[in-house]
Amino acid sequence: MAKSILLINGVNLNLLGTREPHLYGSTTLLQVVERAQQQAKSLSIQLEAIQSNHEGIIIDRIHEARGKIDAIVINPGAFTHTSVALRDALLGVEIPFVEVHVTNIHKREPFRHHSYLSDKAEAVICGLGVYGYTAAIEYAAKHLKPKSKAQ
Ligand SMILES: O=C(O)[C@]1(O)C=C(c2cccc(Sc3ccccc3)c2)[C@@H](O)[C@H](O)C1
Secondary structure, three states, rough: OOOOOEEEEOOHHHHHHOHHHHHHHOOOOOHHHHHHHHHHHHHHEEEEEEOOOOHHHHHHHHHHHOOOOOEEEEEEEHHOOOOOHHHHHHHHHHEEEEEEEEOOOOHHHHHHOOOOOHHHHHEEEEOOOOOHHHHHHHOOOOOOOOOOOHH
């Protein structure tokens, strides 16, 4: 099963917990990452976390993960609904991934209902608040195995 997980948070998620708490809750991204690290330690897995507002930086980090990371947990933020490039990067590195959304995107504005990633995700978790990250990491650690290592 996955021994190394890359947790990716995309655009605007640095604002998590600071604005619109009725939608996104009051837990900050720092707290989410701290909890994820504690969870990873309890599962004996390595976890690295990044957040970026820049699509290309996220894509570069996904490329770097090829052959090194066993699974990805990603909340792309608004890139979910816009980024074919992010989809292509995830498909290109052949690393299984879980898509996470703090909110239930299907209960929000119509433009949030479509994801460029969901049909390729091993699992999609949305609407569970920040617990979605916990569930995603647990699932990835116990059910996802690395695809063939990079040549
Ligand atoms: O629910 C999510 O986790 C989501 O991925 C997260 C999003 C998100 C993340 C951070 C900020 C914002 S918008 C915002 C801007 C300022 C203050 C509060 C929220 C949206 C949305 O863009 C997505 O449609 C849904």
